[in-house]
Amino acid sequence: MKHLFCTLLCLVGFWSIGQAQFADEVNVLDIKVGATKTVKGDLSSGTFKDLRFGNSVGCFSDAEKSFFNGNHVIYGFKVPANTKVLVEINAADHTSLYGYMLDASTYTIPPYLEKVSKSGCSASHNGAGAVDRIMMKAGSTPMNVVVGVTGVNEAAGGSFTLKVVTRQ
Numbered sequence: 815m816k817h818l819f820c821t822l823l824c825l826v827g828f829w830s831i832g833q834a835q836f837a838d839e840v841n842v843l844d845i846k847v848g849a850t851k852t853v854k855g856d857l858s859s860g861t862f863k864d865l866r867f868g869n870s871v872g873c874f875s876d877a878e879k880s881f882f883n884g885n886h887v888i889y890g891f892k893v894p895a896n897t898k899v900l901v902e903i904n905a906a907d908h909t910s911l912y913g914y915m916l917d918a919s920t921y922t923i924p925p926y927l928e929k930v931s932k933s934g935c936s937a938s939h940n941g942a943g944a945v946d947r948i949m950m951k952a953g954s955t956p957m958n959v960v961v962g963v964t965g966v967n968e969a970a971g972g973s974f975t976l977k978v979v980t981r982q
Contacts, residue, residue, distance in 0.1 A: 836890040836921045840960070843891040843978065851978045853889075855963060857909070858971040860885035863964075864925040871927055873912045873935035881910045881939035884965020888923050891959050893980055897952045900979040901961050902945055907972035910939035911946040913961040923960055931957065939966065 836842055839861060845851055863886045868874040874882055893899060903911050915931040922928050936948035950959065963974055 834919060834921060836958075836960075837923055840888045840890040840921075840923060843889055845891040845893060845959075845978055845980055847894060847897055847980045847982055849980070853976050854973065855887050855976060856971065856973045857885040857887060857907075857963070857965045857969060860887035860964070860970075862886070863962075867925045867927045868912075868935075871914060871930045871935040873914070873937045874939075878937075878939065881966050882912065882937070882964045884909075884967065884969035885971075886924065886962045886964045889961045889963075889976065889978075890921070890923070891978070892918060892956060893952050893959055894956050894982070895952055895954050896982055897957075898981050899950045899952070899959055900947065901950075902947045902977045902979075903963055903974050904945055904977075905972060905974035906943060907969065907974075908942040908966040909946065909969070909972060909974050910937065910964050910966055911948055911961070912937040912964070913948050913950055913959060915950055915952060915957040915959050918956040918958055921958060924962065 914935040920929045938946035
């Protein structure tokens, strides 16, 4: 009986590892290296996030929190090792952008971040109508990339266009 219990426990563990994925609120993108992916979004489809994660991974300082305190629309995708990722947003309203890389087996999103790559988090917060742009690079292993588009000054709505360019 003890052996049967251990076997069942192992099977459940392997099943849950195989089922690891981004949370339901993440918009998962199919990204091809060497291609450009463009999607339209709106902050009204996002949710508020506790901002304590910002300091812990170097996304933004306490003084910059007002640029990231609106609704967050989260995107996630995988990239192979040694891939450069450029992400841009265009919006008529004032939005901000942040992104980070995780080990390919990790899927955490704000506010509960763990195992963020050594390069930490990249962020951009330009004025209304200006392009926000961040650049990240995967190291010697495949990575999960998480990108957040967020409103400024507690904005809960506003359309934007997100563009992701990858190359090796």
